[in-house]
Amino acid sequence: xxxxxxxxxxxxxxxxxxxxxxxxxxxxxxxxxxxxxxxxxxxxxxxxxxxxxxxxxxxxxxxxxxxxxxxxxxxxxxxxxxxxxxxxxxxxxxxxxxxxxxxxxxxxxxxxxxxxxxxxxxxx
Amino acid sequence: xxxxxxxxxxxxxxxxxxxxxxxxxxxxxxxxxxxxxxxxxxxxxxxxxxxxxxxxxxxxxxxxxxxxxxxxxxxxxxxxxxxxxxxxxxxxxxxxxxxxxxxxxxxxxxxxxxxxxxxxxxxx
DNA sequence: AGTAAATTACGCACCTTTTTGTAACCACGA
DNA sequence: TCGTGGTTACAAAAAGGTGCGTAATTTACT
Numbered sequence: 001x002x003x004x005x006x007x008x009x010x011x012x013x014x015x016x017x018x019x020x021x022x023x024x025x026x027x028x029x030x031x032x033x034x035x036x037x038x039x040x041x042x043x044x045x046x047x048x049x050x051x052x053x054x055x056x057x058x059x060x061x062x063x064x065x066x067x068x069x070x071x072x073x074x075x076x077x078x079x080x081x082x083x084x085x086x087x088x089x090x091x092x093x094x095x096x097x098x099x100x101x102x103x104x105x106x107x108x109x110x111x112x113x114x115x116x117x118x119x120x121x122x123x124x
Numbered sequence: 125x126x127x128x129x130x131x132x133x134x135x136x137x138x139x140x141x142x143x144x145x146x147x148x149x150x151x152x153x154x155x156x157x158x159x160x161x162x163x164x165x166x167x168x169x170x171x172x173x174x175x176x177x178x179x180x181x182x183x184x185x186x187x188x189x190x191x192x193x194x195x196x197x198x199x200x201x202x203x204x205x206x207x208x209x210x211x212x213x214x215x216x217x218x219x220x221x222x223x224x225x226x227x228x229x230x231x232x233x234x235x236x237x238x239x240x241x242x243x244x245x246x247x248x
Numbered sequence: 249a250g251t252a253a254a255t256t257a258c259g260c261a262c263c264t265t266t267t268t269g270t271a272a273c274c275a276c277g278a
Numbered sequence: 279t280c281g282t283g284g285t286t287a288c289a290a291a292a293a294g295g296t297g298c299g300t301a302a303t304t305t306a307c308t
Contacts, residue, residue, distance in 0.1 A: 008148075009219040009220070009222040009223045010147050010148075010215055010216070010218065010219040010222075011147070011148065012222055013218045013219060013221070013222040014141065014142070014146075016222075017138065017142075018138070018141075018142035019138075019267090020135065020138070020139075022138075023134050023135070023138050024132075024134075024135065027132075027134065035282090035283090036282075036283055036284085037281090037283080047269055047270075048283080049268080049269075049270085049285085049286095050267095050268065050269080051283095052283075052284060052285085053268090061225075062225060063225070068283090072276060072278065072282085073277080073280095073281050073282040073283085074275085074281095074283055074284090075282075075283085076282085076283060083225045083228065086221060086225075087221055090214070090217050090218055090221055092134070093214050093217070094134065094137045094214055095132070095134035095137060096133070097137070097210060097211055097214055098133040098134075098136055098137040098140075099133045101185075101186060101187070101207045101210075102133075104207065105186050143293090159256085160256070160257055160258080161256070161257080171294070171295055171296075172257080172258070173260095173295070173296085174293090174294065174295080175258095176257075176259085177294095195302090195303085196256080196301070196302040196303045196304085197254090197255045197257085197301090197302085197303075198256050198258085198301075198302085200257060200258090
């Protein structure tokens with residue numbers, strides 16, 4: 001996010017979305033405003049360090065907005081920006097593509113013994 | 125790629141597409157059939173290890189088809205499967221979203237001194 | 249003729265770099 | 279002392295790079 005001045009936009013989005021967490025967080029945030037601890041509850045396997053790192057990355061990219069409420073047990077809320085909301089359907093489309101592809105594979109593999117996909121497949 | 129039996133499809137696509145190479149390789153392969161050495165020339169910074177690893181991953185996912193031609197020097201060709209071709213516009217859409225988002229950010233930042241995006245931005 | 253080198257698409261072993269996890273700490277006030 | 283959101287230092291794990299070996303045939307020297 002620093003020395004790479006400007007490359008192909010696809011490379012840049014993928015750098016943002018790569019990894020387990022970004023899309024997951026977007027998924028939960030599209031449900032509405034969430035606090036740090038909400039997001040940890042939503043996804044118990046993320047460490048708090050990762051969560052704050054990933055949230056900051058999304059914030060820097062302008063797809064998540066962070067709002068800090070002064071007060072005793074400090075409260076911070078996260079929500080998708082308009083740009084973030086515009087990203088959601090694109091991610092969903094990828095998920096749908098994957099589902100369709102997997103199903104097609106299944107069908108092809110159950111339909112006939114030698115699938116059309118594996119022509120010169122390596123020996124293994 | 126092994127113990128995770130079945131999760132959210134979005135997590136699975138992202139696992140496939142995460143990293144620098146998968147989308148780049150898809151980008152070059154959408155131009156047509158390519159050989160291993162072609163792809164290395166297209167992208168000189170990938171090591172042969174990474175290239176073969178990534179190609180195998182895409183092959184296993186059913187979005188790239190590998191064809192081996194016997195003979196010496198052994199020749200191998202790679203091309204997108206129909207599923208792979210169906211994925212291309214989705215990736216392009218992500219790139220377009222990123223471009224649009226970046227431009228909007230620029231405009232917002234040049235238009236008025238205090239951008240609408242940075243409300244409670246941390247001190248840095 | 250005979251040997252050597254180059255070619256292609258890798259696999260493997262070793263090593264470095266990057267990413268991620270763990271744990272401890274900070275501030276504040278109920 | 280607990281809970282909040284976060285940072286830092288250190289350790290572990292994962293990702294990635296380098297270089298060598300392999301195949302069978304052609305070409306390149308000697």
